[in-house]
Amino acid sequence: MRRTARLLTGTALAVAAVGLAAPAPAHAGEAAATGGLEVYPASVVPGERATVHTVACGADGPAAGDASAVGAGAFPLAPVAGETGTTGRFEVPPSAQPGTYEIVATCGDGGLRVTGDLVVTLTSAREQVYPRGSVKTGVGGALGPDPVQTAAGVAALAVAAAGGTWLLHRRARGDGI
Known part of the structure; x- marks a missing residue:
């Protein structure tokens, strides 16, 4: 039993090693992942330029x-100058819809075709979005958005404090509750 387990484990490891060492199948006319098309920035809003x-x-x-x-x-x-490879720029039209788009470059010499992805969003990742308004936690706040509700809360607390003080005073005198 132990020998069979070792044999199966060794076979599985050998198959995994061969699978990792084997080159990935390449499509005709396309570059490998190391020679693909890099898009900067990877995410743009309509109207921005991409490189x-x-x-x-x-x-x-x-x-x-x-x-x-x-x-x-x-x-x-x-x-x-000073870089390897080729670079180009284009402007994403203002009418572009959000989504992921394939950008293609074709080399003139051998017709090699490389691709890269461009993501179009409605908001830029560089813009900071800050929250506005109050948080609805159910606990309330000292200065809520409605002064009438704030006044009613203060009045309720005052009545509760006065009632508690009166009950404690009666109990201390021995009048009972």
Whole structure:
């Protein structure tokens, strides 16, 4: 029994190691994950500019970008001094709807196609949103939004304090409750 367990464990580990070492299947005409299309910022609001960068096309070859999925159309990619790869920019149209869009770059030399995702949201991640208003906890507050309710609460506390004092005074005198 112990030998069978060791044999099965060893076989499972060997299969897992082969699975991890095997290269992932590549689709024809697409770059590997290390040479994909990087989109900055990854999340934008309509009307903002986005930048794409890829090293898959090399620093010398021309490349064309396509952001028609989000409604921005075609844009060029060009080498940038001091960087490897090519970079391009496009503006997300103000009419873009929230969602995730595929941005494509095609290398001119071999027709290599690389893709990246752009997320369009209605609010920017850079904007701070601060809460407004009161919190409805059921406990109340010292200065609620309604002065009439505040006055009624103060009056109820005053009556309770006066009644408690009167009852304690009667008890101390021996009159009973």
